[in-house]
Amino acid sequence: MNDFAITALLVLSLFLILGSGVWVGLTLSGVAWIGMQLFSSRPAGDAMAVTIWGSATSWTLTALPLFVWMGEILFRTRLSQDMFKGLAPWMQSLPGRLLHTNVAGCTLFAAVSGSSAATCATVGKMTLPELKQRGYPDDIVIGTLAGAGTLGLLIPPSIIMIVYGVMAEVSIAKLFVGGILPGMLLALLFSGYIAVWAWRNPQRVPPMDTRLSFVQKLSASRSLIPVALLIAAVLGSIYTGLATATEAAAVGVVGALLLSAAQGSLNWATFRDSLMGATRLYCMIALILAGAAFLTLSMGYIGLPRHLAEWIGTLGLSQFQLLAVLTLFFILLGCFLDGISMVVLTMGVLMPTVQKAGIDPIWFGIFVVLVVEMAQITPPVGFNLFVLQGMTGKSLGWIARVTLPMFFLMVAAVLLLWIFPAIVTWLPGHM
Structure with missing residues (x-):
């Protein structure tokens, strides 16, 4: 059986099992088992046991549940109300007024959370x-919130970046630092769109609330001090080299617990709910990662990544053409899979091709995260759309339509990163 027939069989098996409602992690393991059993001489059971154990005991992945837990703790504090009080006075004079609190709030919360859905919610x-x-009109409020919520993936700490770093074997700390400027760029694009819409x-646009003096604005901003200190502790420890990503995650958890205690919202129920919420989410992610690790091993034994890389190499695509094809591929894939599944399912196949094309793996990681962000607002499996549907009661189609301008702004951001790659690579190069 040739490579095309093997690939077609595995892809068909993947979608058939996914379509039957089986969990993504188990689906990936099942497809990997089929591939190794039929097209490899190595015993599939032995390979599965070794690979899943190795994936589950990875020290690098320790940062993942810690950042998830930090986000869960903050989700249950009074952080949201305090953030609005601190941000609103400064947004009143901007075109679009308080609509900018969506973007500013998501930017701030993204810096203490690794999840797009948690940021959006x-x-x-x-x-x-x-x-x-x-x-304020529902369409622009919900549309900008859905788009800005995706900053939870791009502004560090980011769960997707940790997953990519493990899969691609690149520095997670450099990925975190590389996502700072692109995150700021995307936030500025969102705020720029709000200003143009308001114009x-x-x-x-509703009239301005009570006009405050500069001193009154500063006084209102005191409620932002706790989250600013937490951001500085997490990102500062990484950027200065005082802590690895895993150690910074532990700093973030301790900081979030102290912040929750200082606000008076840390009790046994809050602690238990945050820990259980983080455990459930991480178990889901860990199962997907374990299945993806086994699938990557299976494809390696079959030789599909090498053959695919060789085939793409024969097409003579330039870097830009390759990235354009991959952008369309990820957007299409994002219509059916969540972001983590997309990354773990594709990196084993794509990294040899990307390296052969001479693309910087740190830059490519930020590119992947940005394209995966688009998948958060594309139906039918856009996580942010589901979050907002549950919060607002609006139809999925309506939310997707009002979010469309944010999608095109993300496409513009990808083009800007291609034209000016230093937006990604400058900060990591100075670590």
Whole structure:
């Protein structure tokens, strides 16, 4: 059987098992077992046991459950209300006024959370009632929140970056630092869109609230001090080299617990719920990673990654053409799989091709995260769309439609990263 027939069989098996409702992690393991059993001489059971054990005991992955737990702790504190109080006075004079709290809130919370869904849900809990009460239109409020919520993947710490770093064997700390400037760029694009929208639709922007003096604004900003200190502790320890990503994650958990205690919201119920929430989420991710590790090993024995890389090499694609094809591929894949599944399912196959094309793996990691962000707002499996559907009661199609401008801004961000790669590589190069 030739490579094309083997690939077609495995892809067909993948979608058939996924379509039957089996968990993604078990699906990946099942497809890997089929590939090794039929097309390899190595015993599939032995390979599965060794690979899954190795994946489950990876020290690098220790950062993942810690960052997840940190986000869960903060999700259950009064952080959201305090953030709105601190941000709102500074947004009043901008075109679009309080709509910018969606972007600023997501940017801040993304820096203390590794999850897009957690960022979207937490900031949504903060801004949706407040903006609705003040008369801001639902379409622009929900659309910008869905788009800005994806910053939870790009601004470090990021769960997707940890997964990519493990799969691609690159420095997670450098990935974290490389995501800072692209995250700021995307936040500026979102705020720029809000300003242009407000300029074109002045009648839909509610009037300014009570005008505050500069001193009053500073006083209101005191509520941002705890989250600013936590961001500085996590990212500062990584950037200065005082801590690895895993150690910084532990710093973040301790900081989040102290912040929760200082706010008076740390009790046994909060602690238990945050720990159980983080455990459930990480177990899901760990199962996917274990299945993906086995699938990567299986494909390595069959030789598919090498053959695919050789085939793409014969096409004579330039770097830009290759990245354009991969962008379309990830957008299509994002219609059916969540971000983590996309990364773990494809990196084993794509990394040899990317390295052969001479693309920097740190830059490619940020590119992948940015494209995966698009998948968070593309139906039918856009996580942020589901989060907002549950919070607002709007239809999935309506939310996807009002979020479409954010999708095109992400495409623009990808082009800017290609034209100016130093946006990604400059900070990691100075670590």
